[in-house]
Amino acid sequence: MNTLRYYEFQIVAITINTLVGVQSLYLPAVVTRVAGTAAWLSVLLSGIVATVVLVLISRTASSLSGQSYISFAQEKLGAFAAIPVLALVGSELLILSMEVRIFGEIVSATLLPTTPLDVVIIAMILLLAYFSGHGPKTFARVNELLLIPMLVLTIGIELLLSSHATLSRLKPFLGYGPGAALAGAAQAASAFAGTGIALYFMSFSNQPDRMPATALVVGVLTAAVYAGFTMTCLISIGPSLTIQSSWPTLVSTTLIRLPAVFLEKVDSAFTAGWLFAVFTTAGNIMYVITRSLGELGGLRDSRILVVALIPWTFLLAALPRNAEAGISIITLATLAELALAVLLSLYLLSQRKTTKGGAKPERKTQKMSAS
């Protein structure tokens, strides 16, 4: 069980790193196909919903003040606690596998066309297993370390593409209409894959009373990142090319020319660099899955579960016929994860209130941190 406390910046880093992943590379195409030029609005709408879910999760987690949601659920439901926890873990495992598969497809298509897809996927899974085998200190520190390069890459790409921006490409404002924009929001749900794992790590915050506000900021920031990528694609390469491409963000980066730098094309470098984002998303999910299962099974050391998870992740990642199928699965898995996280959060919150008479989150700030 996690006995450390994460401080606020670590929670911010873990949450953003979990939410921003491979979706940035395909989301503009998937949403634009449904919502047209209003795709960025759909992403924002989806982001608002995800932010609400994240705030709800943070309230639940902070009310537990140091106790994991799994142990609290076990207290309340006994052996039946395994059912919702396993359902949530199952959806997260699907998200993890699809994250790895989709990025594997991208790498195979853009960086390593002659290398078998399996090799790319296995390399990523082994890296994730190496990360998940470490303790909570490393979990938090890695997220802190990799947040900055990921944000720099995001902002850098969007700034470099701004010179290719044609704002008139955003017309008509509502794309295929308000209904399509709403449908696009459902399609954009996969952008917030992994939200459910916040239920696990947010309960170990050293400032539980600040968690809802933190969740709000993180949710808005993540929605802004995805909306930014979507809008950048729309205004730089246009809606039609965005729809036609599988990975529109990468297509838009091909526009970037850096004459002063020895690298002429930066799309390959961007794909490789985006590994940080995908790694932290998938790594955080794998870490939480192994810890959740370990806690459910009463294991003191969850590392054995990391090894056990490797073949399962690979098998699930190999399941979809292609990347499109992978995107469909991750979207469904995310919707399931969000629904499960909401139901579980509401149940735990109600139980917490009845147990402690509406106990408020602990106000006292604990000094201990995951340092």
Place this chain on the structure above:
Amino acid sequence: MLWAISGHLDRDVAVIKQVLGPSSDIVYRDFVVGKHHPVRATLIYVDGLIDKLVLHDHLLRSIMLFGDCPGESTPTGEHLLEAIKRGCLSVAELKPATSIGEGVHGILSAETLLLFDGVSQGLIVNTKGWEHRGISEPGTEAVIRGPKEGFGEVLRVNTALIRRRVKDPGLRFKSLQVGKRSKTDLAIAYIDGLANQGLLDELVRRLATVNIDGVMDSGVLEQLIEDSPMSPFPQMEVTERPDNVAAALFQGRLAIVVDGTPFVLICPSVLWSLYNSPEDYYQRWLMASFVRSVRALALFISLLMPSIYIAIISYHPEMLPLRLALAVANSRVGIPFPAAIEALLMEVSVEILREAALRLPGPIGPTIGIVGVLVVGDAAVKAQLVSAQMVVVVGITAICSFASPSYSAAVGARLLRFPLMLLASVLGLYGVMVGVTALAVHLASLDSMGIPYMAPFAPATQRLVGDTWIRAPLWKLKRRPVFYRPLDDKAIGEKASAWESGESVSKTTIEKPKKGK
């Protein structure tokens, strides 16, 4: 060896002879004290480890002349020992020995054991003195600006060099001995009231668990007490410079000075401290920040350049501008090896050259280096074994690896270059990023004496980022690095220097010349 000294001189000396064996460097000198009532005595010491002048003039002569005055009788038993201690020996340090073990330990520690017949205690007299290297410029940490003194091999000389720079009354040296057989002396230096007691206790605990035959250098200790000995990254700073140790002590850190080596360990250490040079604080902050940035760039180049080159040449040539791509392709025409093998060959050759240049006698080493780089490199290009670009890449990488102020940190980067090259040759840029990410995970998992190795970045400590790859002006560095957990984190007062707010001397004391005079 716990036998007590019996007071029967012959028996005690026989026991010591049995313990130390027939060793030619151990001297047993029998003599008598006093003429009227002579008492037999024996001096035992290791030839070569003691100061003969002290032995002859302040020990042997003094004792032999003791009790010579007419009418005075030589005291016996414990009175003799007390009388000699009080009124005879003109040596500063002496202590009693009650057991044979203590006596033998004293002899082997370059002290002299004095035994008297009929006295059940011996005297251990500090007569240490042997030939040693003088204070010279550190060989591994040269600076343009800054002190040129370096540590030597003698523990007390090294502690004195530290004491000279730290006149704080809180400076403490805690002495310990490590090594079952070598019994190596060491001293933990720290500033009382600044260094965290928990860190000190932990260090002492770790040192107390060292249980090997010999500690010949601080490097042996480092491997035995660091948090992750399997890591290629050193978790303790190694320095030959007293000013570096003094600066570390001012930060609330601890230093381990080991007898017999000029290399002092500083702990805890974070990654960035290994890439900082003491010189950074002796020059203007802008220059220091620039140099540090260059050093960080050099680290990245030395770690990643060959692997990125392999990845781009083998998998992603489209990333290069057309002219450069054509130039590279042209230079590779006729090269029989793939880029990965070519790079591996060159890197291994450079490592061999580097090792050979180190081991060869002084003047020949650099010559071999030049011959290797210029002649062999040129010949390899002409023979179309390697491309000219590869020589450039490997050359730049080798130069960059020398930019690190810490030799042990540079070795880590040198080692990691090879797995990264392997990953690049199999998975291109994707492989390089997989390697870099794994490296980030590894670095984040490291601790030095329980202090996060990647501090102040992970965990983030905002106010100290100003002393990492940039060096903020000295007056801005008001706090000691909090991640070392000093007891007092205030490094400077309200202002680092307050001359601007004071009244100028020129206005107050220098009178303007009066007109007409």
